[in-house]
Amino acid sequence: MNPIRLLLLLAALWIGTAGSAFALDLGDLVNLGGKLKKIVSEVTTEEEVEMGGNLISGLLGAAPLVDDDELQRYVNDVGYWVASRSSRRDLPWTFGVIDSDGINAFAAPGGYVVITRGLYELLENEAQLAGVLAHEISHVVRKHHLEALQKVVKREFWSDLTLTAVDNKKDRKKLGKLVNAGVQLYATGLDRKYEYEADLRGVVLAARSGYDPFALLDVLTTIDSINPDSKELSVMLNTHPPTGDRLTQLADRIDGHLDYYATGQANPKRFQQVSAAP
Amino acid sequence: MRNYFQVLALGLLLTAPALANQDGLIVRLSPLHDKASSTSQRVGQLSAGSRVTIFGRKGGWKEVFSEEKSMVGWVRSYQVREGNYAEQAPKETEEDSRGFLAGLASFSRKASRFLTGNNSSTSSGTATIGVRGLSEAEIKSARPDFSELAKMQQYSSNRSRLDRFVFKGQLSANDVPHIGSKKKSSSGGKNLEK
Numbered sequence: 001m002n003p004i005r006l007l008l009l010l011a012a013l014w015i016g017t018a019g020s021a022f023a024l025d026l027g028d029l030v031n032l033g034g035k036l037k038k039i040v041s042e043v044t045t046e047e048e049v050e051m052g053g054n055l056i057s058g059l060l061g062a063a064p065l066v067d068d069d070e071l072q073r074y075v076n077d078v079g080y081w082v083a084s085r086s087s088r089r090d091l092p093w094t095f096g097v098i099d100s101d102g103i104n105a106f107a108a109p110g111g112y113v114v115i116t117r118g119l120y121e122l123l124e125n126e127a128q129l130a131g132v133l134a135h136e137i138s139h140v141v142r143k144h145h146l147e148a149l150q151k152v153v154k155r156e157f158w159s160d161l162t163l164t165a166v167d168n169k170k171d172r173k174k175l176g177k178l179v180n181a182g183v184q185l186y187a188t189g190l191d192r193k194y195e196y197e198a199d200l201r202g203v204v205l206a207a208r209s210g211y212d213p214f215a216l217l218d219v220l221t222t223i224d225s226i227n228p229d230s231k232e233l234s235v236m237l238n239t240h241p242p243t244g245d246r247l248t249q250l251a252d253r254i255d256g257h258l259d260y261y262a263t264g265q266a267n268p269k270r271f272q273q274v275s276a277a278p
Numbered sequence: 279m280r281n282y283f284q285v286l287a288l289g290l291l292l293t294a295p296a297l298a299n300q301d302g303l304i305v306r307l308s309p310l311h312d313k314a315s316s317t318s319q320r321v322g323q324l325s326a327g328s329r330v331t332i333f334g335r336k337g338g339w340k341e342v343f344s345e346e347k348s349m350v351g352w353v354r355s356y357q358v359r360e361g362n363y364a365e366q367a368p369k370e371t372e373e374d375s376r377g378f379l380a381g382l383a384s385f386s387r388k389a390s391r392f393l394t395g396n397n398s399s400t401s402s403g404t405a406t407i408g409v410r411g412l413s414e415a416e417i418k419s420a421r422p423d424f425s426e427l428a429k430m431q432q433y434s435s436n437r438s439r440l441d442r443f444v445f446k447g448q449l450s451a452n453d454v455p456h457i458g459s460k461k462k463s464s465s466g467g468k469n470l471e472k
Binding site for chain 1: 305306314315316317336338339354355356359421422423424426427429430431433434435436439440443444446447448449450451452453454455456457458
Protein backbone atom coordinates (compact mmCIF):
# COMPACT_ATOMS: atom_id res chain seq x y z
CA MET A 1 0.00 0.00 0.00
CA ASN A 2 1.36 3.38 -0.88
CA PRO A 3 1.38 6.39 1.43
CA ILE A 4 -1.60 7.92 -0.30
CA ARG A 5 -3.69 4.84 0.26
CA LEU A 6 -2.91 5.18 3.94
CA LEU A 7 -3.91 8.81 3.85
CA LEU A 8 -7.16 7.92 2.18
CA LEU A 9 -7.83 5.36 4.86
CA LEU A 10 -7.07 7.80 7.61
CA ALA A 11 -9.18 10.37 5.85
CA ALA A 12 -12.01 7.89 5.84
CA LEU A 13 -11.62 7.52 9.57
CA TRP A 14 -12.42 11.17 10.06
CA ILE A 15 -15.88 10.61 8.77
CA GLY A 16 -16.74 7.78 11.05
CA THR A 17 -16.19 4.11 11.22
CA ALA A 18 -19.82 3.07 11.16
CA GLY A 19 -20.22 3.06 7.40
CA SER A 20 -19.09 -0.26 6.03
CA ALA A 21 -17.14 1.31 3.21
CA PHE A 22 -15.05 3.09 5.77
CA ALA A 23 -14.48 0.25 8.17
CA LEU A 24 -10.88 0.19 9.18
CA ASP A 25 -8.92 -2.62 7.68
CA LEU A 26 -5.86 -3.13 9.81
CA GLY A 27 -4.59 -5.53 7.21
CA ASP A 28 -4.33 -2.71 4.75
CA LEU A 29 -2.34 -0.71 7.19
CA VAL A 30 0.09 -3.39 8.21
CA ASN A 31 0.78 -4.33 4.62
CA LEU A 32 2.12 -0.89 4.05
CA GLY A 33 5.56 -1.03 2.65
CA GLY A 34 8.19 1.62 3.04
CA LYS A 35 8.29 4.53 5.37
CA LEU A 36 6.35 7.66 4.94
CA LYS A 37 8.14 10.80 5.93
CA LYS A 38 7.02 13.96 4.29
CA ILE A 39 3.40 13.41 3.51
CA VAL A 40 2.50 17.00 2.88
CA SER A 41 5.15 17.61 0.28
CA GLU A 42 4.70 14.24 -1.36
CA VAL A 43 0.99 14.38 -1.90
CA THR A 44 0.24 15.53 -5.42
CA THR A 45 -2.62 17.92 -6.05
CA GLU A 46 -4.48 15.13 -7.81
CA GLU A 47 -4.17 12.87 -4.79
CA GLU A 48 -5.18 15.68 -2.49
CA VAL A 49 -8.33 16.29 -4.53
CA GLU A 50 -9.15 12.58 -4.46
CA MET A 51 -8.72 12.44 -0.71
CA GLY A 52 -10.82 15.55 -0.19
CA GLY A 53 -13.54 14.17 -2.45
CA ASN A 54 -13.76 11.01 -0.37
CA LEU A 55 -13.95 13.02 2.81
CA ILE A 56 -16.66 15.27 1.53
CA SER A 57 -18.66 12.33 0.17
CA GLY A 58 -18.79 10.94 3.68
CA LEU A 59 -19.91 14.27 4.98
CA LEU A 60 -22.59 14.51 2.30
CA GLY A 61 -23.74 11.09 3.35
CA ALA A 62 -24.36 12.49 6.81
CA ALA A 63 -26.02 15.66 5.60
CA PRO A 64 -26.96 16.14 1.94
CA LEU A 65 -26.86 19.40 0.04
CA VAL A 66 -29.69 21.83 0.59
CA ASP A 67 -32.01 21.40 -2.40
CA ASP A 68 -31.67 24.89 -3.85
CA ASP A 69 -29.79 25.31 -7.14
CA GLU A 70 -29.62 29.08 -6.94
CA LEU A 71 -28.24 29.01 -3.40
CA GLN A 72 -25.61 26.40 -4.26
CA ARG A 73 -24.48 28.29 -7.35
CA TYR A 74 -24.32 31.55 -5.42
CA VAL A 75 -22.16 30.06 -2.66
CA ASN A 76 -19.89 28.62 -5.35
CA ASP A 77 -19.56 32.01 -7.01
CA VAL A 78 -18.61 33.73 -3.76
CA GLY A 79 -16.23 30.94 -2.78
CA TYR A 80 -14.63 30.60 -6.19
CA TRP A 81 -13.99 34.34 -6.33
CA VAL A 82 -12.38 34.41 -2.88
CA ALA A 83 -10.35 31.28 -3.63
CA SER A 84 -9.18 32.84 -6.89
CA ARG A 85 -7.50 35.51 -4.77
CA SER A 86 -5.47 32.87 -2.93
CA SER A 87 -2.19 31.28 -3.88
CA ARG A 88 -3.98 28.04 -4.83
CA ARG A 89 -6.46 29.44 -7.31
CA ASP A 90 -6.01 26.47 -9.65
CA LEU A 91 -7.61 23.89 -7.36
CA PRO A 92 -11.03 22.64 -8.48
CA TRP A 93 -12.76 24.68 -5.78
CA THR A 94 -16.16 23.29 -4.90
CA PHE A 95 -18.55 24.68 -2.33
CA GLY A 96 -21.84 23.59 -0.87
CA VAL A 97 -24.48 24.28 1.76
CA ILE A 98 -25.43 21.12 3.62
CA ASP A 99 -28.72 20.46 5.29
CA SER A 100 -27.79 20.55 8.96
CA ASP A 101 -28.93 22.74 11.85
CA GLY A 102 -25.44 22.64 13.31
CA ILE A 103 -23.48 25.86 13.09
CA ASN A 104 -20.22 25.15 11.35
CA ALA A 105 -18.22 24.99 8.18
CA PHE A 106 -15.87 22.33 7.04
CA ALA A 107 -13.00 22.11 4.60
CA ALA A 108 -11.26 19.14 3.06
CA PRO A 109 -8.01 18.91 1.14
CA GLY A 110 -8.16 19.63 -2.56
CA GLY A 111 -10.55 22.58 -2.41
CA TYR A 112 -13.79 21.31 -0.91
CA VAL A 113 -15.68 23.57 1.46
CA VAL A 114 -19.11 23.12 2.94
CA ILE A 115 -21.10 25.33 5.24
CA THR A 116 -24.08 24.14 7.24
CA ARG A 117 -27.52 25.61 6.69
CA GLY A 118 -27.47 26.52 10.40
CA LEU A 119 -24.49 28.78 9.92
CA TYR A 120 -25.68 30.14 6.59
CA GLU A 121 -28.94 31.25 8.17
CA LEU A 122 -27.03 33.28 10.75
CA LEU A 123 -25.34 35.33 8.05
CA GLU A 124 -26.59 38.72 7.04
CA ASN A 125 -24.70 39.60 3.88
CA GLU A 126 -22.32 38.39 1.18
CA ALA A 127 -19.23 39.75 2.95
CA GLN A 128 -19.99 37.57 5.97
CA LEU A 129 -20.39 34.53 3.73
CA ALA A 130 -17.12 35.44 2.03
CA GLY A 131 -15.43 35.72 5.43
CA VAL A 132 -16.56 32.28 6.54
CA LEU A 133 -15.57 30.69 3.22
CA ALA A 134 -12.24 32.54 3.30
CA HIS A 135 -11.49 30.98 6.71
CA GLU A 136 -12.12 27.50 5.29
CA ILE A 137 -10.26 28.25 2.06
CA SER A 138 -7.27 29.22 4.18
CA HIS A 139 -7.25 25.78 5.82
CA VAL A 140 -7.04 24.23 2.36
CA VAL A 141 -4.45 26.67 1.05
CA ARG A 142 -2.23 26.06 4.06
CA LYS A 143 -2.85 22.28 3.90
CA HIS A 144 -3.75 22.22 7.57
CA HIS A 145 -5.54 18.89 7.37
CA LEU A 146 -2.63 17.23 5.63
CA GLU A 147 -0.21 18.61 8.16
CA ALA A 148 -2.33 17.43 11.04
CA LEU A 149 -2.47 13.99 9.47
CA GLN A 150 1.24 13.95 9.03
CA LYS A 151 1.70 14.65 12.68
CA VAL A 152 -0.58 11.81 13.67
CA VAL A 153 1.15 9.45 11.35
CA LYS A 154 4.56 10.50 12.48
CA ARG A 155 3.85 10.38 16.15
CA GLU A 156 1.53 7.47 16.34
CA PHE A 157 2.85 5.12 13.73
CA TRP A 158 6.30 5.61 12.52
CA SER A 159 8.07 6.22 15.75
CA ASP A 160 6.82 3.05 17.38
CA LEU A 161 6.12 0.51 14.74
CA THR A 162 7.68 -1.26 11.87
CA LEU A 163 4.57 -1.63 9.87
CA THR A 164 5.83 -4.35 7.63
CA ALA A 165 6.15 -6.64 10.60
CA VAL A 166 3.04 -6.12 12.64
CA ASP A 167 1.92 -9.65 12.71
CA ASN A 168 1.54 -10.44 16.35
CA LYS A 169 -1.52 -9.76 18.43
CA LYS A 170 0.15 -7.34 20.77
CA ASP A 171 1.40 -5.07 18.03
CA ARG A 172 -1.90 -5.19 16.24
CA LYS A 173 -3.61 -4.11 19.41
CA LYS A 174 -1.12 -1.31 19.74
CA LEU A 175 -1.68 -0.29 16.16
CA GLY A 176 -5.41 -0.25 16.70
CA LYS A 177 -4.94 1.93 19.74
CA LEU A 178 -2.75 4.31 17.80
CA VAL A 179 -5.25 4.55 14.99
CA ASN A 180 -7.88 5.43 17.56
CA ALA A 181 -5.58 8.06 18.97
CA GLY A 182 -5.29 9.55 15.51
CA VAL A 183 -9.04 9.57 15.08
CA GLN A 184 -9.38 11.09 18.52
CA LEU A 185 -7.13 13.91 17.46
CA TYR A 186 -9.52 14.75 14.67
CA ALA A 187 -12.45 14.55 17.00
CA THR A 188 -10.98 17.45 18.89
CA GLY A 189 -10.54 19.45 15.70
CA LEU A 190 -7.52 21.03 14.19
CA ASP A 191 -4.80 22.54 16.31
CA ARG A 192 -5.95 25.87 17.74
CA LYS A 193 -3.10 27.65 16.03
CA TYR A 194 -4.44 26.53 12.65
CA GLU A 195 -7.81 28.06 13.50
CA TYR A 196 -6.26 31.37 14.48
CA GLU A 197 -4.17 31.32 11.32
CA ALA A 198 -7.23 30.62 9.17
CA ASP A 199 -9.03 33.55 10.81
CA LEU A 200 -6.13 35.89 10.13
CA ARG A 201 -5.56 34.77 6.55
CA GLY A 202 -9.29 34.63 5.94
CA VAL A 203 -9.83 38.33 6.63
CA VAL A 204 -6.95 39.19 4.29
CA LEU A 205 -8.45 37.02 1.55
CA ALA A 206 -11.79 38.77 2.03
CA ALA A 207 -10.07 42.16 1.70
CA ARG A 208 -8.28 40.98 -1.43
CA SER A 209 -11.63 40.02 -2.89
CA GLY A 210 -13.10 43.46 -2.38
CA TYR A 211 -15.21 42.55 0.64
CA ASP A 212 -15.30 44.23 4.01
CA PRO A 213 -12.86 42.03 5.95
CA PHE A 214 -14.48 42.93 9.28
CA ALA A 215 -17.53 40.91 8.28
CA LEU A 216 -15.88 37.76 9.67
CA LEU A 217 -15.61 39.49 13.04
CA ASP A 218 -19.30 40.26 12.82
CA VAL A 219 -20.05 36.57 12.23
CA LEU A 220 -17.92 35.61 15.22
CA THR A 221 -19.73 38.23 17.30
CA THR A 222 -23.05 36.69 16.31
CA ILE A 223 -21.81 33.21 17.19
CA ASP A 224 -20.46 34.53 20.46
CA SER A 225 -23.93 35.78 21.32
CA ILE A 226 -25.48 32.33 20.98
CA ASN A 227 -26.07 30.24 24.05
CA PRO A 228 -22.91 28.14 24.24
CA ASP A 229 -24.98 25.24 25.56
CA SER A 230 -27.09 25.03 22.42
CA LYS A 231 -26.63 21.76 20.64
CA GLU A 232 -26.22 23.50 17.30
CA LEU A 233 -23.02 25.05 18.56
CA SER A 234 -21.62 22.22 20.62
CA VAL A 235 -19.43 20.66 17.98
CA MET A 236 -18.00 23.93 16.80
CA LEU A 237 -17.06 24.90 20.32
CA ASN A 238 -15.50 21.47 20.82
CA THR A 239 -13.35 21.85 17.76
CA HIS A 240 -12.49 25.54 17.77
CA PRO A 241 -10.98 27.94 20.29
CA PRO A 242 -13.55 29.90 22.33
CA THR A 243 -15.18 32.44 20.03
CA GLY A 244 -14.32 35.32 22.35
CA ASP A 245 -10.64 34.35 22.21
CA ARG A 246 -10.78 34.19 18.42
CA LEU A 247 -12.28 37.67 18.29
CA THR A 248 -9.68 39.11 20.64
CA GLN A 249 -6.75 37.49 18.84
CA LEU A 250 -8.01 38.41 15.41
CA ALA A 251 -8.75 42.01 16.36
CA ASP A 252 -5.32 42.39 17.95
CA ARG A 253 -3.52 40.98 14.94
CA ILE A 254 -5.33 42.99 12.28
CA ASP A 255 -5.28 46.19 14.29
CA GLY A 256 -4.68 49.02 11.86
CA HIS A 257 -3.81 46.76 8.92
CA LEU A 258 -7.15 46.42 7.21
CA ASP A 259 -9.05 49.57 8.11
CA TYR A 260 -8.63 50.84 4.57
CA TYR A 261 -10.56 47.88 3.19
CA ALA A 262 -13.48 48.12 5.60
CA THR A 263 -15.34 50.10 2.97
CA GLY A 264 -15.39 46.96 0.84
CA GLN A 265 -18.63 45.50 -0.44
CA ALA A 266 -21.12 43.66 1.75
CA ASN A 267 -23.77 43.16 -0.95
CA PRO A 268 -26.65 42.53 1.47
CA LYS A 269 -29.27 42.85 -1.28
CA ARG A 270 -27.84 40.16 -3.49
CA PHE A 271 -27.38 37.91 -0.46
CA GLN A 272 -30.94 38.39 0.71
CA GLN A 273 -32.39 37.82 -2.75
CA VAL A 274 -30.74 34.42 -2.91
CA SER A 275 -31.59 33.56 0.66
CA ALA A 276 -35.21 34.47 0.16
CA ALA A 277 -35.56 32.35 -2.96
CA PRO A 278 -37.91 29.39 -2.54
CA MET B 279 -15.00 68.12 27.58
CA ARG B 280 -17.92 66.21 28.93
CA ASN B 281 -20.30 69.05 28.19
CA TYR B 282 -18.99 69.28 24.69
CA PHE B 283 -19.82 65.64 24.10
CA GLN B 284 -23.25 66.06 25.61
CA VAL B 285 -24.05 68.93 23.33
CA LEU B 286 -22.62 67.17 20.33
CA ALA B 287 -24.54 64.02 21.09
CA LEU B 288 -27.76 65.88 21.64
CA GLY B 289 -27.25 67.80 18.43
CA LEU B 290 -26.68 64.64 16.50
CA LEU B 291 -29.71 62.98 18.01
CA LEU B 292 -31.94 65.91 17.21
CA THR B 293 -30.79 66.55 13.70
CA ALA B 294 -30.58 62.98 12.47
CA PRO B 295 -33.76 61.33 11.25
CA ALA B 296 -35.21 59.01 13.85
CA LEU B 297 -34.48 55.89 11.87
CA ALA B 298 -30.91 56.74 10.94
CA ASN B 299 -29.46 55.81 14.32
CA GLN B 300 -29.51 52.32 15.58
CA ASP B 301 -29.54 50.83 19.01
CA GLY B 302 -26.57 48.80 19.97
CA LEU B 303 -25.17 46.81 22.82
CA ILE B 304 -21.54 46.73 23.84
CA VAL B 305 -20.58 43.06 23.91
CA ARG B 306 -17.24 43.34 25.66
CA LEU B 307 -15.30 45.91 27.63
CA SER B 308 -14.39 48.46 24.96
CA PRO B 309 -12.09 51.45 24.96
CA LEU B 310 -13.79 54.50 23.52
CA HIS B 311 -11.66 56.49 21.09
CA ASP B 312 -12.15 60.01 19.82
CA LYS B 313 -11.44 58.94 16.25
CA ALA B 314 -11.86 55.79 14.20
CA SER B 315 -8.30 54.73 14.82
CA SER B 316 -6.57 52.73 17.49
CA THR B 317 -3.86 55.37 17.76
CA SER B 318 -6.36 58.12 18.50
CA GLN B 319 -6.97 59.36 22.00
CA ARG B 320 -8.83 57.12 24.40
CA VAL B 321 -11.66 59.10 25.89
CA GLY B 322 -13.16 56.42 28.09
CA GLN B 323 -14.42 52.90 28.11
CA LEU B 324 -17.74 51.15 27.92
CA SER B 325 -18.49 47.99 29.84
CA ALA B 326 -20.14 44.89 28.45
CA GLY B 327 -23.88 45.32 28.46
CA SER B 328 -23.88 49.09 27.98
CA ARG B 329 -26.59 50.40 25.71
CA VAL B 330 -25.48 52.75 23.02
CA THR B 331 -26.81 54.54 19.99
CA ILE B 332 -24.86 53.88 16.82
CA PHE B 333 -24.38 56.94 14.64
CA GLY B 334 -22.38 55.41 11.87
CA ARG B 335 -19.56 53.26 10.71
CA LYS B 336 -16.13 54.00 9.35
CA GLY B 337 -13.56 51.37 8.59
CA GLY B 338 -13.69 48.74 11.29
CA TRP B 339 -15.18 51.22 13.72
CA LYS B 340 -18.57 52.39 14.90
CA GLU B 341 -19.36 55.78 16.31
CA VAL B 342 -21.53 55.40 19.36
CA PHE B 343 -23.25 57.54 21.94
CA SER B 344 -23.54 56.30 25.48
CA GLU B 345 -26.37 58.01 27.32
CA GLU B 346 -25.22 56.56 30.59
CA LYS B 347 -21.79 58.12 30.28
CA SER B 348 -22.87 61.10 28.19
CA MET B 349 -20.11 60.36 25.78
CA VAL B 350 -19.62 60.02 22.08
CA GLY B 351 -16.73 58.13 20.59
CA TRP B 352 -15.56 55.31 18.42
CA VAL B 353 -15.38 51.63 19.32
CA ARG B 354 -14.23 48.65 17.32
CA SER B 355 -17.04 47.44 15.12
CA TYR B 356 -17.15 43.95 16.58
CA GLN B 357 -17.40 45.30 20.11
CA VAL B 358 -20.87 46.61 19.54
CA ARG B 359 -23.79 44.59 18.37
CA GLU B 360 -26.56 46.20 16.37
CA GLY B 361 -30.19 45.50 17.04
CA ASN B 362 -33.46 46.90 18.20
CA TYR B 363 -33.80 45.32 21.56
CA ALA B 364 -37.05 45.70 23.39
CA GLU B 365 -35.75 44.78 26.78
CA GLN B 366 -32.38 45.57 28.14
CA ALA B 367 -30.12 42.65 28.67
CA PRO B 368 -28.93 42.33 32.25
CA LYS B 369 -25.76 44.21 32.78
CA GLU B 370 -22.88 42.09 33.95
CA THR B 371 -19.28 42.53 34.70
CA GLU B 372 -16.49 41.72 32.32
CA GLU B 373 -15.68 38.56 34.23
CA ASP B 374 -19.22 37.38 33.76
CA SER B 375 -19.35 38.19 30.10
CA ARG B 376 -20.04 34.64 29.04
CA GLY B 377 -23.38 34.67 30.81
CA PHE B 378 -24.06 38.09 29.48
CA LEU B 379 -23.35 37.03 25.95
CA ALA B 380 -25.71 34.13 26.31
CA GLY B 381 -28.37 36.53 27.49
CA LEU B 382 -27.58 38.86 24.67
CA ALA B 383 -29.02 36.36 22.26
CA SER B 384 -32.47 37.46 23.36
CA PHE B 385 -32.11 40.61 21.37
CA SER B 386 -30.39 39.07 18.43
CA ARG B 387 -33.08 38.31 15.90
CA LYS B 388 -31.24 35.51 14.22
CA ALA B 389 -29.64 34.00 17.27
CA SER B 390 -32.71 33.92 19.49
CA ARG B 391 -33.80 30.47 18.40
CA PHE B 392 -30.79 28.97 20.11
CA LEU B 393 -31.80 30.12 23.55
CA THR B 394 -33.70 26.94 24.16
CA GLY B 395 -30.74 24.74 23.35
CA ASN B 396 -30.21 21.86 25.71
CA ASN B 397 -27.11 20.52 27.35
CA SER B 398 -27.42 16.96 26.21
CA SER B 399 -24.85 16.94 23.47
CA THR B 400 -22.15 19.26 24.62
CA SER B 401 -19.73 16.80 26.09
CA SER B 402 -18.93 14.13 23.58
CA GLY B 403 -16.15 14.92 21.19
CA THR B 404 -15.43 11.41 20.09
CA ALA B 405 -18.30 10.80 17.74
CA THR B 406 -18.05 14.02 15.84
CA ILE B 407 -15.00 13.02 13.95
CA GLY B 408 -13.93 15.77 11.65
CA VAL B 409 -17.45 16.61 10.72
CA ARG B 410 -17.92 19.70 12.71
CA GLY B 411 -21.40 20.91 13.19
CA LEU B 412 -23.25 17.68 12.75
CA SER B 413 -24.78 15.64 15.49
CA GLU B 414 -23.41 12.39 16.75
CA ALA B 415 -26.37 10.49 15.34
CA GLU B 416 -25.95 12.04 11.92
CA ILE B 417 -22.32 11.05 11.80
CA LYS B 418 -22.90 7.54 13.02
CA SER B 419 -25.26 6.82 10.19
CA ALA B 420 -22.94 8.39 7.65
CA ARG B 421 -22.13 6.55 4.46
CA PRO B 422 -20.26 8.20 1.65
CA ASP B 423 -22.58 9.62 -0.94
CA PHE B 424 -20.64 9.96 -4.17
CA SER B 425 -23.66 10.96 -6.23
CA GLU B 426 -24.12 13.94 -3.92
CA LEU B 427 -20.46 14.80 -4.50
CA ALA B 428 -21.03 14.74 -8.26
CA LYS B 429 -24.03 17.02 -7.76
CA MET B 430 -21.96 19.41 -5.69
CA GLN B 431 -19.31 19.55 -8.39
CA GLN B 432 -21.91 20.56 -10.94
CA TYR B 433 -22.46 23.80 -9.08
CA SER B 434 -18.80 24.78 -9.30
CA SER B 435 -18.17 28.20 -10.73
CA ASN B 436 -16.01 29.04 -13.71
CA ARG B 437 -14.21 32.00 -15.24
CA SER B 438 -17.05 33.37 -17.33
CA ARG B 439 -19.60 33.02 -14.55
CA LEU B 440 -17.14 34.68 -12.21
CA ASP B 441 -16.64 37.73 -14.43
CA ARG B 442 -20.35 38.47 -14.33
CA PHE B 443 -20.57 37.81 -10.62
CA VAL B 444 -17.66 40.12 -9.82
CA PHE B 445 -18.93 42.87 -12.10
CA LYS B 446 -22.47 42.78 -10.75
CA GLY B 447 -21.25 42.74 -7.17
CA GLN B 448 -18.85 45.63 -7.84
CA LEU B 449 -16.05 43.62 -6.31
CA SER B 450 -12.52 44.83 -6.74
CA ALA B 451 -9.38 42.75 -6.59
CA ASN B 452 -7.07 44.31 -4.03
CA ASP B 453 -3.44 43.66 -3.42
CA VAL B 454 -3.27 42.88 0.29
CA PRO B 455 -0.30 41.04 1.78
CA HIS B 456 -0.87 38.54 4.55
CA ILE B 457 -0.41 40.02 7.98
CA GLY B 458 2.84 39.00 9.59
CA SER B 459 4.22 37.74 6.30
CA LYS B 460 7.58 38.95 5.07
CA LYS B 461 6.24 39.70 1.65
CA LYS B 462 5.83 43.34 0.83
CA SER B 463 2.84 44.56 -1.06
CA SER B 464 3.75 44.76 -4.74
CA SER B 465 1.93 48.04 -5.00
CA GLY B 466 4.43 49.51 -2.61
CA GLY B 467 2.04 49.52 0.31
CA LYS B 468 3.23 49.36 3.83
CA ASN B 469 5.17 46.38 4.94
CA LEU B 470 3.00 44.36 7.22
CA GLU B 471 5.76 42.37 8.76
CA LYS B 472 5.67 42.55 12.51
